Amino acid sequence: MRVYNFSAGPSTLPLEVLKKAQDEFLDFAGTGMSVTEISHRDKAYEAVVRDAENLTRELLKVPDDYCVIFVQGGASTQFAAVPLNLMHSGKADYIVTGNFAKKAWQEGQLYGEAVKIGDSSDKVYTYIPDVDKLSYTEGADYVHITSNNTIFGTRYVKFPACEAPLVADMSSEIFSREIDVSKFGVIYAGAQKNLAPAGVTIVIAKRSLIQDPLKICPTMLRWKVQDENGSLYNTPPAFSIYMADLVLKNLKEKGGVAAMNEAATYKANLLYDFIDNSKLYKNNVVPEFRSIMNVPFVTGSDELDAKFVSEAKKNGLVSLKGHRLVGGMRASIYNAMPAEGVKALIEFMKKFERENA
Numbered sequence: 381m382r383v384y385n386f387s388a389g390p391s392t393l394p395l396e397v398l399k400k401a402q403d404e405f406l407d408f409a410g411t412g413m414s415v416t417e418i419s420h421r422d423k424a425y426e427a428v429v430r431d432a433e434n435l436t437r438e439l440l441k442v443p444d445d446y447c448v449i450f451v452q453g454g455a456s457t458q459f460a461a462v463p464l465n466l467m468h469s470g471k472a473d474y475i476v477t478g479n480f481a482k483k484a485w486q487e488g489q490l491y492g493e494a495v496k497i498g499d500s501s502d503k504v505y506t507y508i509p510d511v512d513k514l515s516y517t518e519g520a521d522y523v524h525i526t527s528n529n530t531i532f533g534t535r536y537v538k539f540p541a542c543e544a545p546l547v548a549d550m551s552s553e554i555f556s557r558e559i560d561v562s563k564f565g566v567i568y569a570g571a572q573k574n575l576a577p578a579g580v581t582i583v584i585a586k587r588s589l590i591q592d593p594l595k596i597c598p599t600m601l602r603w604k605v606q607d608e609n610g611s612l613y614n615t616p617p618a619f620s621i622y623m624a625d626l627v628l629k630n631l632k633e634k635g636g637v638a639a640m641n642e643a644a645t646y647k648a649n650l651l652y653d654f655i656d657n658s659k660l661y662k663n664n665v666v667p668e669f670r671s672i673m674n675v676p677f678v679t680g681s682d683e684l685d686a687k688f689v690s691e692a693k694k695n696g697l698v699s700l701k702g703h704r705l706v707g708g709m710r711a712s713i714y715n716a717m718p719a720e721g722v723k724a725l726i727e728f729m730k731k732f733e734r735e736n737a
């Protein structure tokens with residue numbers, strides 16, 4: 381039996397996509413081979429990479445002067461790639477709104493002056509600082525943000541309107557939110573949250589910004605090199621890109637990013653409304669900044685939280701344990717989580733409240 385999987389990542393994928401992958405697993409595109417066995421130089425495979433790129437361009441309305449590349453190493457490797465490709469003057473701004481934002485800032489410090497211009501750790505990252513009131517560093521090479529904070533369940537409502545190129549880690553919300561790509565210098569996202577299995581990271585970058593990586597930048601981390609080689613500079617994470625392509629096709633059939641945004645808002649509202657009206661559960665995020673992808677909540681008792689997680693599991697609602705930095709529970713409700721899954725969670729929460737309040 382399939383469960384409703386609320387894992388923050390790797391996370392649930394659309395059932396239709398899993399079935400399609402299963403159907404063609406032994407014989408991909410009439411080649412008589414699995415997609416995991418075929419050469420990445422084979423025309424049949426190259427078509428997959430190009431399709432994934434084109435669908436990304438179409439679904440996110442990526443301008444032509446931006447590259448779309450698929451790379452390895454997870455979003456964490458991009459924490460280094462960002463300064464290595466962009467930090468020419470040796471200084472950049474970081475807004476620290478969570479654990480991954482902090483890690484990106486710390487990685488930036490390895491390569492230059494990474495200036496922390498905003499920080500919401502004073503209130504356990506339950507809000508996003510006012511981006512209009514921050515002191516941006518003059519001459520900074522870029523401003524780095526984490527648009528959706530996976531662990532703490534916050535998201536930017538408004539993005540900084542800074543002079544320096546805006547660089548955003550969108551790992552846990554890409555393809556669920558309509559964005560104007562032209563307002564960003566670089567967007568990157570590890571796939572295993574809202575797109576595909578782990579192993580591939582998508583990078584969308586304005587080409588004019590990435591022509592002159594630092595001398596010490598490893599070849600593999602040079603976005604320019606990956607772009608010039610159409611994401612096939614070396615052996616790519618072939619299966620993950622193939623899965624990403626299937627998910628993107630599925631997403632387009634379902635109405636694209638606008639439809640995903642609408643569905644995500646609907647699902648998140650159901651859950652937040654229920655939590656806000658219950659006596660037992662509480663979400664501590666400032667409402668304005670609540671994520672529509674990751675919803676943390678607590679009962680106020682560690683013992684009851686643990687009981688919740690274990691009983692939910694027995695009811696086919698899995699991976700609801702919160703991140704160790706926050707405790708309690710977290711429901712990640714990415715694009716592939718059906719509304720029925722969220723409704724089933726709410727029904728379980730009601731029952732648990734009746735029995736334990």
Ligand SMILES: *Cc1c(COP(=O)(O)O)cnc(C)c1O
Pocket residue numbers: 389453454455456457480526528529530549550551552570573
């Ligand atoms: C999960 C996550 C990361 C880390 O991703 P890896 O692929 O494990 O390196 C970075 N940023 C955000 C926002 C994430 O959610």
